Amino acid sequence: MTQQIPQSEIQSISQLTQSPDIIQNLRNLSERYPGEVVFSTSFSWEDQAITHFIFNEALNIQVFTLDTGRLFAETYSTWSRTLEKYNRTITAYYPNSLTLQQFVAEKGPNSFYESVDNRKQCCFIRKVEPLQRALKNKKIWITGIRAEHSPNRGDMQPVEWDGANTIVKYHPLLHWTTTEVKALINDNNIPYNPLHDKGFVSIGCAPCTRAIKPGEDFRAGRWWWEDTAKKECGLHVHGENVKM
Template identity: 80%
Template sequence: MTQTDPQSEIQQISQLAQSADIAQNLRDIAAQYPGQVIFSTSFSWEDQAISHIIFSENLDIQVFTLDTGRMFPETYSTWSRTLEKYNHPITAYYPDALSLQKFIAEKGPNSFYESVENRKQCCHIRKVEPLQRALNGKKVWITGIRAEHSPNRHDMTQVEWDGSNNVVKYHPILHWTTDETIAFINTNNIPYNPLHDKGFVSIGCAPCTRAIRPGEDFRAGRWWWEDASKKECGLHVHAEVKS
């Protein structure tokens, strides 16, 4: 079996993603890696914008979501409205039932409030492990990450290597501002999560997400009981390629 050369893959995808036209970049990447490009959506503003491009252009990119079992009703409604509008499938990945059953039996349904360790274990079961299954065998993972969402994302590059999942990640709207994202949503009449209108910025599981107050950091609405430096669920924490 031929081993993947991360630097070569990063270089090739970076060359395919140079256009200011995101739809063209995604089209070129999908053509270069048929059946091997995947996009993860949480039905946020950002993800809805990218889903709109993928579905409207009928691109060969699989769209999936991680259904943790603790999502807001509004998120499920957005999911349904998206299916109704675009009539394209969205694959759902769920936590391993036995792992989740064991975790809750031992620590209870809300143990994530008790320690960072418990919270990260919950995130691993509900998000990280299902993500690994979704990405297995894929070459390119498209995300809706924006730099504004977290201090540790400001230095991200649009194309990077995820050594944990052995895929190249492409963040097409990494440098979009919130105003630009909202304008794209409104211009294209894209369904979006109504929680955004209530002060929710980064929307995850219901017990771990709240609206932010004026002047608060974007990430203040996630795991607000923890130190800001620990606010990652593990989906985007990975070993990077060494030059």
């Protein structure tokens, strides 16, 4: 049975994020739920913007990332430059070594190209299970999701109950445009992944990400060899979310 949390607390979290000032919303959450608020970063444009809000204001929010072992060199470079700029901690979560070792031994290092099932299994080992560890005993998960990223995210709300991970999710930049995010990055000299300047919009693992072509959907560069309408890695299972 999917765990539920009291409706009154969900409403309270929603009320704490009503300000047009995102920093104030983040501060409200960190003060109301000390040690129970986390932010996941993949070092994308939007994630770097939120990291800037958190680190620049020294908010009590843990920032973590999922190191799949297959990230771009440019992503690791952005990670390093972020640490240099803010001198704050970014906690890394890694795949279970024995599970990953068995998977690669049985199916090979690039089996995700062979079937959707293999790809989803790889995503689960490298991202979903580490995420579950990162979210354990936490109350609020802050994300960099934006509505522009995917058509099926258009009806999302800034605050949602994630039934799959039994946690409240807050998407502070949900309705921001790419232009607005880039302006914030430039105005504050925030480090960002140089792959964005080469047509990469949604940046994940190197073997599974390519630049998009003019006119293509934001998610077209992820798992481009799959012929499916909805391509997700399992971190954000929209069907398991309940809007607030």
